[in-house]
Amino acid sequence: MARGLVKRNEDYSRWYSDVIREAELAEHAPVKGCMIIRPYGFAIWEAIQRALDDMIKETGHVNAYFPLMIPESLLKKEAEHVEGFSPECAVITHGGGRKLEEPLYVRPTSEAIICSTYAKWMSSWRDLPILINQWANVVRWEMRTRLFLRTTEFLWQEGHTAHETEKEAVEEVLRMLEVYRRLSEEWLAMPVITGVKSRSETFAGAINTYAIEAMMQDRRALQAGTSHFLGQNFARAYDMQFQGRGGALEYAWSTSWGVSTRLIGGLIMCHSDDQGLVLPPKLAPHQAVIVPIYRTDDDRAALLEAANGIAAEARALGVRIKVDDRDHLKPGAKFFEWEKKGVPVRMEIGPRDLESKQVVLVRRDLGKAGKEFAPMEGLAARLPGIFAEMQQALFDQALANRRDHTIDIDSFDGMREVLNGDLAFVNACWCGSEKCEALVKKETTATIRVIPDSGENNEGVCVVCGEAATRKPVWARAY
Ligand SMILES: [Zn+2]
Known part of the structure; x- marks a missing residue:
């Protein structure tokens, strides 16, 4: 089977699949539309999760977990919501070898189960706000699927909050929109436009949907995150009522917001090039790789010692760095692999480099043009600065693409x-x-x-x- 990547300007769609395959991010599963996220792809998702989870907690939320299956009767309580989601739901009709009395829906999103639970948790205004997030998988039966961008099952976080007043709920919706903007711009280096959706693009059952939208290199848009103002729609459907400050029963105001593994699709299409994946240093599983180039065992020992020394120094500064000491691969094959995997900085060190106390350093986004001989002295300390420059350069390049188009x-x-x-x-x-x-x-x-x-x-x-x-x-x- 022929390997390698097609060029972006030849076939953007195939190029996208090629990058994913060559970087070993994910592959198709036996069930159409589902994906196997490989360890390297999952490490990127974990990095996104860590960054976002911190921001979700800094803004006052806590994590919890709600079940995968939702009774049909519960989902059907919010008419517009069920009408919007029903066509793309997977439904379980049998369990334990028997037909179930009531079909169970595999969650396409969790408003139904979460709002009906919150209803039990709130009796007075003192119980509000409820600010909970969950990391989970959801299923939406998609006809046309693409790895990361649109899959039948995907991973995401969904925040669900309930508030005493409309004002607080609207503030929450905008606060989380801003969190998503920061995640996208500061971590993914992907500039976004924020704003509200038109009625026809609004989440089923919501009053308003706010979104972050990014431009990909082929000038198509990608909706990268949404934050919904649900008004009192779900409160009425699921009986989220509480005794207000005046003593009367009131309906809560609710919100929900989510981003998914789709972000990885955005990351790929925003920054990668004809050589493969390009990763922003803040999310790269390995920020730097050192490849020793040796022929003899003596060289090998000396070069590995030098490489491990640099790596230890860098790790002490918080850098995620790997020494590629695999013996069964030639240096050229290693360079090629790390290039396709988008490692931000690649360093090569051979016997002559060791003599002159330097390494060859290549920044992934600059390629050969950015190749330099870097002195080993003070090298580790320079790395964080190089990562910061590259992170900014990727953002600037994506922003220029959007401005120009x-x-x-x-x-x-x-x-x-x-x-x-x-x-x-x-x-x-x-x-x-x-x-x-x-x-x-x-x-x-x-x-x-x-x-x-x-x-x-x-x-x-x-x-x-x-x-x-x-x-x-x-x-x-x-x-
Ligand atoms: Zn008109």
Whole structure:
């Protein structure tokens, strides 16, 4: 079987699959649409989890766990919610060799089970707010699947909160949107636009859905995280009532918010290149790798000693570093492997380097152009600075891609041309009618990604119908 990567500009979609395979991130499972996340891919997910879990806890939340299966009757209590999710649910009808009296739904999301539990936990306003997150898997039966981006089963976190007032719930929704923006920009080096979704793209059962949207290298959008204001919809459906400060019974205000293993798909498509994966140093399982180049046993011993010395020094500074001492692989094969796996910094050290007390250092995103001879003296201490520069460079590059491919458009013809052609993020005024939104989707397959919360004056005329418009959404074709 032929190995290697196709180039991005030849076949972006195949390139994406090639990167995943060659970097050993994940592979297809026996059940269509499911994925096996391999150890290297899972290590990236764990790094994302650690960063986000800290932020979730810093903002006052705690973790808990709710069950995988939801009784049908419970799910059906919120009409809009069940209508939205039913078509993509997996349903269990048999258990223990018998037909079940009531079918059980494998959670597509956990509002039903969590809200009905919160109802039992709240009796007075003193029990609020409830601020809980869970790390879990969910199942949504997808027809067209792609590793990480859209899989039938995926891993995520889902936060679910209940509040005494509307104001507190809205603040929570925006607080978590900001947490997601920081996760995306500061850890994944992936710039995002934040804002609210249009009605047709809103979570089933929510009042409003806020999202972070990123641009991939092929100029398509990726919804990378969502935060929903649920109003009192779920409180009414699941009886989340409490005795208010005035003594009367009141319904709680609730929110939910989540990001998933989809983020890894975003990470790949945002930064990687024709040589393979490129990882932001903050999330890389190995931030640096040292490859000793030896022919004789004596060389091997001396080079490994030097490499292990540098690694020990670096580890003491918190650097995740690996010495590649595998004997069965040639140095060239090792370079190739770490390049495909996106390790941020690769160092080579041979007998002559050892004599002149230096290593060859290559930053993954710069490739051969960034190759330098770095003195061993003080090398470990330099690494954190190199990682910080690379992290920033990846963010800047992604931001430049978005800036260069964002266009203000005021005619439907112009919009059609761009969204059926080279693609871009299109800023165009919209009257708010679902009809105009649907027409754009029909003719370009683009959707409103987000109505940005920039607070600018966006008065104009609708790009489709010419009626007065006060909103200026970002339109794009999306994953
Ligand atoms: Zn219109």
